[in-house]
Amino acid sequence: MSAAKHYLTDPTHAVLSSLNSLTKTNPSLLFDEKxxxxxxxxxxxxxxxHVSVVSGGGSGHEPGFAGFVGEGVLTACVAGTIFASPAAEQVRTCLQHRLPPxxxxxxxxxxxxxxxxLNFGMAVEKARxxxxxxxxxVVGDDVGVGRAKSGKVGRRGLSGTALVVKICGALAEKGVGLxxxxxxxxxxxxxxxxxxxSLSRVHVPGKGVEEAKDEEERLGHGLVEVGMGVHNEPGCFQMKSDLPNLIKTMLGQxxxxxxxxxxxxxxxxxxxTVLQLNNYGGTxxxxxxxxxxxxxxxxDKTYGIKPKRIIQGTLFGSLDGxxxxxxxxxxxxxxxxxxxSLLSAIDAPVNAVGWPRCVSGETFETSYKPPAEKREDERxxxxxxxxxxxxxxLRSVLTPALNKVVAAEAEVTxxxxxxxxxxxxxxxxRGAEATAKTIDEVKSDDIMQFFAKLCPTIEMSMDGTSGALYAIFLNSLASNMRSLSPSSxxxxxVKMWAEALSMSIQGLGRYTPAQPGDRTLMDALVPFVNTLEKTGDVKQAAAEAQKGANHTKGMKASLGRSVYVGGxxxxxxxxxxxxxxxxxxNGIAEAL
Known part of the structure; x- marks a missing residue:
């Protein structure tokens, strides 16, 4: 079948229908379509x-990870559109409302x-x-991209993720702690x-015939792309080889x-060891x-390795690759x-359709009682x-600072x-204007009430990577500030602000490798926090933030959109x- 031919041409319908089918093949599952x-x-x-284990990501990798939801593996999975991460709000809903309290x-x-x-991390910080x-x-198991090229980003996540969720799910099922x-x-x-x-690129449902043809022709006949990712990313090199030489090359890497x-x-x-052979979906x-x-x-012959367990099948696919x-x-x-042990966790029984074992007959025969309907408060x-x-x-300090951000829009743009x-x-x-409105909605002097208003406001009003970073940072700041709450x-x-901000900088490092010198907002944020923690002087800290921002002139970007912009x-x-x-x-410093 040509890659341009699909039974479904609407990718959204394809994703929703596929997910809904899991409740039929495994009646112990439920589907939150929204x-x-x-x-x-x-x-x-x-x-x-017991510990709940949650995973997910873009669709198109079936059966991973929705097909792994079931006894012995995952408690829940959050899916995005094809090859796109789910939104943080989807993940937050899962962590807050779809797991046993x-x-x-x-x-x-x-x-x-x-x-x-970023999106799973944002939801994690909000839940915390x-x-x-x-x-x-975070799973990074790929060796196709070496250290020199991957840099701070690290190894990509491939089908080894299936082993991680299988092992962690089995341990959680046995009562092992978080x-x-x-x-x-x-x-x-x-x-x-x-x-x-892979022998070819994959084709996404909904693409036109000519576009699909162009995708197929990107890799010449008889060539194999080694190191190819699971989202149509190019590999590290192409080679024309028979199977023995291909395997020799791959095992060498x-x-x-x-x-x-x-x-x-x-x-x-x-x-x-354990050997896993994963099918992209079209082999x-x-x-x-x-x-x-x-x-x-x-x-065995070259490395003397005889795996204790061998797992073969489609676990983490790439559509029809x-x-x-x-x-x-x-x-x-x-x-x-x-x-x-790890081996016993791999051997542990599974009641999930995606793992290469059958769902038990008991699952189909059992009449499961659905949970009582309940209205979820949006707040x-x-x-x-x-x-x-x-x-x-709050109003006297933040409002002038926010107004300065609004006034600077043209310059920043x-x-x-x-x-x-x-x-x-x-x-x-947008973030500044939305925050200004939020200030008027705060009716309590408990600082956590302010954060409860601010964090969702920033997430909903700001787009892109910056919005995600701000939202993660502010949710972490709220959590860290709560940990400093006195007995009365x-x-x-200022000392509490400094300590909470410092902890939040460290927390942000779990989701981005950005540091001063990478030409990002961290070039202003980190000097501010470090100076505030050292001196307790907001004006001096703000001055250092401005110095850090000015220092980015001429600095080559290591992260962010600027990396890909030429000229x-x-x-x-x-x-x-x-x-x-x-x-x-600096607006805050001037208002104090």
Whole structure:
């Protein structure tokens, strides 16, 4: 069948119908269509107090991850559109309303792609700010892109993610706590290598025939693309080769310790391992079996590796891609005692349609009682704190600073037109105007009431990466400020602000590698926070923020949209995000 031919031409309908079908093939599941969440029916949970494991990402990777929802793997999955991360609001709804409230905690597993990390991370911080116990594991297992090229971004997440959710899900099912589930998940990531190869690009439903033809012709006949991603990303190189030489090349990139750029994990013949062969979706089972046989033969002959377990099938697909991904996992000790090793977690029974085992007959025969209908309040209940910030003080300090940001829109837009996509000024203006309105809605001097209004306002009013970063940072700030709440009501101090801001900078590092020197808003934010923590002087801290923003003139971008914008002009203008933030911070300093 030509890649231009599909049974469904509407990608939205395809995603929703596919997700809805899971409730038919596994009757223990429920589907929140509005938020594209597949989750376990509460009445099917044998131990609702155990850790909930949540994953997700763009659609088009079926059966991962919606097909892994079920006993022994995931509690819920949040899906985006094809090859696009779900929105943070979808994930937040899942964490707040689609998991058992009595759960000991929530483990979120996300693949290492910017959209997934930011949107899942934003939801995680919002859940933490509301008192939820949440840990997040980011999976990067690809060796196709080496250290030199991947830089701060790190390894991409490939089908090794399936092993992470399988292991963590099995441990959670056995009652292992949140901290240990997260620790083991991160250990699995650090001991795993994966590499993909494909004969052609994939075709997304809804694309025209000519566009599909162009996609197919990007890779010449007889060529294999090694290191290809799961979203149609190009590989690291193309080669014309038979299967034995292809497997030899791939295993070399995965296991050769002399390749310093890709020697991410040292795996020796004495190590216990698991081999996973994942189908992109368009490789026949006949060829997949032959690929597995060749890989096993070369692992034994060349590396002396005899895997303890072998998993083959379509676990993390790429639509109709005629390719595959090899993954080797080195088994380490979980330190959790008998019956809770990595191997036993992989062997543990599963009741999910996507894992290569059948759903039990008992599932189909059981009549599950649906949960009682309940109306969800759009505004989450906010736990009170003892930190006070008077409404008058809030208004007198923030309003002038926000007005300065609004007034600077044209200037920031001009800068962003030169080095970005021209939307930074408008985004900051929208956020400032929405925040100004929010100030008038605050009816309490409890600072957590202010954050409860501010955080969703920023998320809904600001777009793009900057909006996500601000939202994550502010939710983290709310959580950290709550942790500083005294035993009795007291006015917020500069010292408390400094400490909470410093902790939030560290928290932001979980979702972005940006640091001063990368030409981002961090060039203004970090000097401000560091100076405030050191001196307690807001005016001096704001001055350092302005210096940091000015210093970005001529600085080559390491992250953000500016990385992809060619030409010159960045030598004469500061980073728009850092400049806009410094205007706001200096506005606060002037109002004090």
């Amino acid at each position: 938020n594209k969440i597949i989750y376990r029916n509460p009445s099917s949970l044998k131990s609702p107090t 009595e759960s000991e905690g929530i483990l979120v597993v996300a693949t290492n792609y910017t959209g997934d990390v 700010a509301l008192g939820k116990k949440v840990e997040m594991v 901290a240990d589930c997260a620790r083991v998940g991160r250990s699995v990531v650090s001991n795993m290598v994966s590499l993909g190869a 995965m296991l050769d310790q002399s390749d310093e750029d890709r020697a991410y994990v040292k795996i020796e013949s004495s190590d216990d 026949s089972n006949l060829e997949l079996g032959a690929i597995l046989d060749e890989a096993l033969a070369q692992l 005629p390719g595959f991904i090899l993954t080797v996992l080195k088994l380490s000790d979980t330190d959790l005692g008998p019956g809770k 989450e209940e906010v736990k009170p704190s003892n930190i006070r910030l008077s409404q008058q003080r 001009k800068y962003d037109t030169i080095v970005g996509d021209g939307d930074c000024g408008v985004g900051l203006k 009501p007291a006015e917020v101090t 010159s002009g960045f030598e004469e203008v500061p980073d728009p995000g850092a400049h806009g933030l410094s205007i706001f911070l």
